[in-house]
Each structure stands twice: as C-alpha cells, then as structure tokens.
Amino acid sequence: MLNTTTDGRSPSLARRAALTLAGATALTGLAGAYTPSSAHSEPLSTTTQATDFSDCPALPAGADPARWRCEVHSAAPQLTMGKVTVALAPITMTHAEGPMPDGTKAQVWGAMHSTPTALPGGLTGTSADEHSRLLRLAIKPEYGGRSDFYTGQFSLRLRLLSPLLSHRCAIGASAPVDFQLKRSGPSEWVSQDPPVIKFSAYDDVFTAPAAEECGPLTVPLNRRLGLPAPSGNLMTYDATYTFRMYDQLPTA
Numbered sequence: 001m002l003n004t005t006t007d008g009r010s011p012s013l014a015r016r017a018a019l020t021l022a023g024a025t026a027l028t029g030l031a032g033a034y035t036p037s038s039a040h041s042e043p044l045s046t047t048t049q050a051t052d053f054s055d056c057p058a059l060p061a062g063a064d065p066a067r068w069r070c071e072v073h074s075a076a077p078q079l080t081m082g083k084v085t086v087a088l089a090p091i092t093m094t095h096a097e098g099p100m101p102d103g104t105k106a107q108v109w110g111a112m113h114s115t116p117t118a119l120p121g122g123l124t125g126t127s128a129d130e131h132s133r134l135l136r137l138a139i140k141p142e143y144g145g146r147s148d149f150y151t152g153q154f155s156l157r158l159r160l161l162s163p164l165l166s167h168r169c170a171i172g173a174s175a176p177v178d179f180q181l182k183r184s185g186p187s188e189w190v191s192q193d194p195p196v197i198k199f200s201a202y203d204d205v206f207t208a209p210a211a212e213e214c215g216p217l218t219v220p221l222n223r224r225l226g227l228p229a230p231s232g233n234l235m236t237y238d239a240t241y242t243f244r245m246y247d248q249l250p251t252a
Contacts, residue, residue: 051194051242053249055094055111063106065246068098070110071149073241077141080234081171081208082226083125084139089115091141095149096246109147116140116161123162123217125224137162144176152181152201160211160221169214171227179203181237190240198240208233 056070077088094110116138121127123135137160144155155176160169171177181201190196208229210222222228 057096057108057110062101068096068246069243070096071241071243073239075237075239078236082229084225086117089117107149112143114141134163154179166213166215171211172209173212179206194242196240196242201237204234206233
C-alpha cells in the first residue's frame with residue numbers, strides 16, 4: 001500500500017478554571033463489494049451533486065489515470081469517549097486508490113476537513129458554565145497521519161479548543177487515536193450517476209489516551225473528560241461517498 005501524508009492568559013483565570021474543574025472525540029473496504037445492478041436512484045441534494053474533487057492528490061509515478069479513482073466521503077460520527085458523548089460536526093475526507101504498475105493495490109491520502117463541535121458543560125462539565133465564553137470547550141477531529149481505506153483503519157487527533165487552553169491541546173497529541181471500523185450492515189447504492197454509496201460502521205474497542213499539551217489545566221481537564229479511557233469507548237460512523245476516475249477529473 002502506498003500512503004502519503006504529509007499562551008498568554010491571566011494566571012488567575014487559569015487557577016480559577018483549575019479549581020472549578022477539580023471540583024466538578026471505508027470507507028471503501030467497509031463499503032464492501034457492490035454491483036451497479038444493486039443500485040437505485042434517489043433525488044440527490046445540491047451538495048451531493050456538486051462534490052468538490054479539488055483535494056484529489058497527485059498520482060504516484062507510473063499510475064494509470066484510467067484505473068485510479070478519487071474518492072470523497074462525508075461522515076457524521078458520534079463519539080463516546082471517557083465521560084464525553086457528542087455528535088461531531090460532519091467531516092469530509094478525500095483520497096485516491098488504484099493499482100500500481102506491478103498490480104499491487106495502493107492509496108494516496110488527500111485531505112480532511114472538519115469544524116469544531118461544542119462539548120456540553122464546557123470546561124467544567126456543568127450546564128451553568130457551558131455558555132460562558134471563557135469556559136467554553138469544543139472538540140475538532142484532525143487527520144492523525146495514518147489511513148487504510150481498504151480495511152477501515154484510520155487515525156485522528158482530537159483538538160480541544162478553549163480560551164483557557166493551549167492551542168496545542170489535543171487528545172492524541174503525541175500519538176493519534178487509532179480506529180478500526182467495522183461495518184454495521186451492508187452498504188447501499190443511493191445513485192449510479194453520480195455514483196453515491198452509503199454505509200454505517202463503528203469501533204467499540206479503541207483506546208482513548210489522555211489529553212496532552214493543554215497547559216496548567218491538563219490534569220483537571222482529563223479528570224473532567226474521564227481520560228485516559230482504555231475501554232468503554234464507541235465511535236459510530238454513518239457516511240456516504242462518491243468517486244470519479246482520474247481520467248474524468250476536470251483539468252486545472
């Protein structure tokens with residue numbers, strides 16, 4: 001397989017938050033085998049019809065564009081990890097896959113896009129503080145540098161965002177969180193033209209590490225989030241994906 005990847009704040013505010021806290025987040029392989037005869041057509045949204053293929057990566061040397069395809073998939077993950085349960089904002093991932101000249105299957109990473117999701121309870125975990133600008137807390141998934149879309153393996157760093165946290169604060173900061181997604185059921189063709197396939201998957205055995213590089217609030221933050229959490233974690237993953245062969249991609 002070929003896979004390429006690429007604080008100043010007031011001490012008194014930090015102490016206040018720390019005291020409050022102390023007291024108080026493929027895929028082709030997952031989609032499985034499919035045949036066009038199993039597809040059915042449904043009305044598609046404008047977003048689906050206007051899929052953006054601008055993140056399609058360059059192909060490796062010797063790759064035949066007619067046999068390589070760029071896949072763009074969008075997912076709405078739900079994450080239970082430690083004491084946190086949250087429906088993450090949708091994510092979009094792009095990659096390429098196809099055969100090398102020697103016949104081996106290969107992949108090339110493209111890009112991932114996501115937006116932050118507010119965590120209920122904010123930094124303190126209490127409803128009284130979740131709307132406070134100072135004590136708000138959000139989580140944003142970022143690509144962790146490893147992926148295998150034939151098997152459903154990929155990694156994420158879960159960035160933690162708050163005015164009182166270091167911008168480097170993340171779950172999986174030093175080593176990303178690794179997921180091995182398993183299918184929840186058969187995949188389904190939504191449309192043949194354009195090709196749109198949907199599937200559901202999950203991982204209920206991944207290990208959630210502690211948050212790191214969060215500054216003086218690292219210890220109480222992990223206590224609030226229930227991290228590290230070696231078990232009892234769950235990610236469910238409802239997704240759709242589409243693709244286009246490289247010889248059919250628009251030229252710049």
